[in-house]
Amino acid sequence: MSSAVNLARWGVVPYITAWSSEETPPVAVVVRDGRIAYADERAEDRDGAGVLWTRIGFSPGVGVPQFKSVHFLRQRRAMRGLLCQVCGARCAKSALWMLSREEYEGADGPWPAPVMTAHPPVCPGCVERSARLCPHLRAGHVVLRPRRVSPAAISGVLYQPTRAGLVPSAATIAHNDFRTRWLRAAQLHVTLEDYDVVGLGAMVVSGSGGSSVDRGSGRQGV
Numbered sequence: 001m002s003s004a005v006n007l008a009r010w011g012v013v014p015y016i017t018a019w020s021s022e023e024t025p026p027v028a029v030v031v032r033d034g035r036i037a038y039a040d041e042r043a044e045d046r047d048g049a050g051v052l053w054t055r056i057g058f059s060p061g062v063g064v065p066q067f068k069s070v071h072f073l074r075q076r077r078a079m080r081g082l083l084c085q086v087c088g089a090r091c092a093k094s095a096l097w098m099l100s101r102e103e104y105e106g107a108d109g110p111w112p113a114p115v116m117t118a119h120p121p122v123c124p125g126c127v128e129r130s131a132r133l134c135p136h137l138r139a140g141h142v143v144l145r146p147r148r149v150s151p152a153a154i155s156g157v158l159y160q161p162t163r164a165g166l167v168p169s170a171a172t173i174a175h176n177d178f179r180t181r182w183l184r185a186a187q188l189h190v191t192l193e194d195y196d197v198v199g200l201g202a203m204v205v206s207g208s209g210g211s212s213v214d215r216g217s218g219r220q221g222v
């Protein structure tokens, strides 16, 4: 953060939003020890499971927020640490997930079917603001409180080794797929299981009959 002006702006820009100063530098991808690697690889290029991650600068608050772009590292941190994608605070057990109508209805089924998402959690204090400010939530959304959150998939660029060299293509594969050794990762997806629907934003969840909405606890959190 370079100035007081930017400090103020940082307060209204979601934690996971990428800034114009955070560039993805060109990299040389090579094959080493039966997996892809960077020619000039550093320890921080891989996560704890050994998956190679797309490099991106880290300078939140500097430049112009790129509201349509997610910062790979902050997205991963938010998913792994259950940090609020808006304010960056640790949510722990109060973590909620906001899914758009499209995302929720496009999942395997309505409540109680597990839902996979690349959106990190939101803390109770940021739900109302997100519903108001996020264009993809305005057309209808649900707020879910899961009892179980598990790693599901990783998306990024999958490199296929061929005689002519590495052929890259965009892909999303299971987090434990053996092909993660050929993946340059960009985003983590998790599966939300055993969840309550604690909020309905301008939509009715088909098939729930209203019984799935957790109205009894008095702890709506939203």
Ligand SMILES: [Zn+2]
Pocket (backbone or CB within 6 Å): 084, 085, 086, 087, 088, 089, 122, 123, 124, 125, 126
């Ligand atoms: Zn928050």
